Amino acid sequence: MKASRTAFRKVWDKAFVSIVLLLSILSIVPLFLIFFHIFKEGFSSITPGFFVNLPKPVGEPGGGIANALVGSGLLVLVACILALPVGIAVGVFLAEARTNLFSTSVRLSMEVLQGMPSIVIGIIAYLWVVKPMGTFSALSGSVALAIMMLPVIVRTTEETLRLVPRSLKEVSLALGAPYYLTVLRVVLPAGISGIVTGILISVARIAGETAPLLFTAFGNPFMNTNLLKPVNSLPLIIFNYAISPYDDWHALAWGASFVLIVLVLALNLLSKVISHRFRVEF
């Protein structure tokens, strides 16, 4: 009786481990399927011309995504210019401020903002920027993306700065450094790798956002670098081509998806490298 129970327990133990392993393997399957599929469908579109040409009308071969690449770059760059100073400042504030009603409200607001559906942020940017300006524009798209970046930058900045030892700050203050110089010259440099990592992660996150751009940046079949005019972007070009009825355009959408995924992957890997290689030791 006892022997059989032991045997049963051993079998059950093995089975349990197998189930956990199996489910773990299953969880990475979707990612590989996505990579495989996009690679298979998209890689054939990737030619040198794909990166430098503009989209071409249906039936004409050799269209590219140059305008979407430039547009995405522009949107992300301006979003960074808008979001970084604010995000880092709020992160510093949350890391340094005493716990009171105001700091708690700010932290809570950032958490809520992080959970805000991206389409809602798009609508807000439409109301705030597109309507008053009277036109869709790259700027309005960047505003929407900046709002999406903000909570990520705030959170990573705060978390990083909280790891900076208090002793380091005390040394600086004890030398007669005013508080703001202590933050600028001691606290921020000590946490810089974490902050840069946060920026890269947030860029990777917004680079693939479509919803906030639908009625802000809007999309544009031509090359545009004017902030006040509509601009194309990688997610928008994928969206517009994928819902079109033409096979040529589907192929372009796959190619653009491939490029987007490689870019996002590269950003994520880069952020890992930075957070490991350039961490300041205490």
Added chain:
Amino acid sequence: MTESQARLETKIKTTSLNFYYGAVQALFDVSIDVPAGQVTALIGPSGCGKSTYLRTLNRMNDIIDGTRVEGQVLIDGKNIYSHDTDVVLLRKRIGMVFQKSTPFPKSIFDNIAFGPRIHGVRKRAELNDIVERSLKRSALWDEVKDRMNENAMGLSGGQQQRLCIARALAVDPEILLMDEPASALDPRSTAKVEDLIAELRGSYTIVIVTHNMQQASRVSDYTAFFFEGRIIEFDTTQVIFTHPEEKQTEDYITGRFG
């Protein structure tokens, strides 16, 4: 108070100082006169308030949430807790060396130059001068003069602590507060730091917290014995270590408790 003490000028005068961490009182009615240009040691068992007292002298406790001070700390006759005190200027006059050596993750040069730069020294020649002088004062110059651009985190523990002392000296303070500066060091490094304190004596008013009785007796001119947030006895080191008035002091020094 002994006669010799009465003759010396008082640098830091503390009168009925009470200190609270939230609802917990850490210092009770602390009153001592720290003489100028001398080394004053603060001794007592862990948690007796000696570090807390040290940190009230440059208002370092200000940055801890929920702390409160009652009473007065007069430096050169001026209450540092009065409303018109500029804490930044105050801390420039009072150097502090912490228990754990805490170099900035920067080069040796930039560590020493940090304070002077903060206080507006821009010229390279002047900075070079200050850095060299400070490192010589802290007896570190010969060991690091050829590696000024290396990261200070690469120095040994004893060197790091002397670097921290040099960094504090670089802003030309009048007072040097030391919170167990040698407790994490090996005996040779400890001896070097103690030699250094002996050399700085006279030029600076030094207040040092230490757990090490021998160290207190070796380096200090005056000793205050703290117990449970109160000053039990304050006198010349010689008196405290040879014939203290209080039974508690004697028990602590001879190792019967604490």
